Amino acid sequence: MLDAMDIRILEVLQQDSSLTNQELADKVGLSPSPCLRRVKSLEESGIITKSVTLLDQRMLGLKLTAFIQVSMDRHTPDRFELFESSLTSYPEVKSLSLVTGHSADYLVEVVVEDMDKYQEFLLVRLLRIPGVTDVHSSFLMQKVIDRTSLPLEHLTKTVKVTP
Structure with a gap:
C-alpha cells in the first residue's frame, strides 16, 4: 500500500530520476535515510522498474x-x-x-x-x-504531448495518510 510520501517520491522521480538521494529527500521533505529506504522498497516491489536517460532523437539524426x-x-x-x-x-x-x-x-x-x-x-x-x-x-508530423510520466492522482484518493 502506497502512502502520500511514496506517491510524492514517485512524482518527483518521474520528472527527474537523476536526483541524488539528498536532493530527492529535500524535495519531498524527508531526511536521506528514510527517503532511500522508501525508494529501495518501491524498487523491490516492482513499482519502480528502472531509471533511464531520455535522448533528443532529432539531435541524434533520427528525424x-x-x-x-x-x-x-x-x-x-x-x-x-x-x-x-x-x-x-x-x-x-x-x-x-x-x-x-x-x-x-x-x-x-x-x-x-x-x-x-x-x-x-x-x-x-x-x-x-x-x-x-x-x-x-x-x-509523425509533430509531437503535441510527449510525456514519460504516469498519472498518479487516482492514488491520492485512496491513500491512507500516515503520520
Missing part, C-alpha cells in the same frame, strides 16, 4: 517516426511469438504493442533517420517476417 499497424495471417501463439521476438532485435523499434479494436494486430513505433531507412526497414525486415500480411504506416 522520422513511423507508426505501423501490422496485421498477421494467423492468430496463434507461435505466430505472435515469432513476430514479437523478431521485432525485439531491431533497435529502430521504439515500441511494440498488441492491440485490439482495429483491423491490425500490432502497433509498432519505429524511429529512423529518413524515408530511405524506413523503406529499408519495411522491405528488408518487417515484411519478411513470416505471418505479416498487411501493414499501414502513418508518420
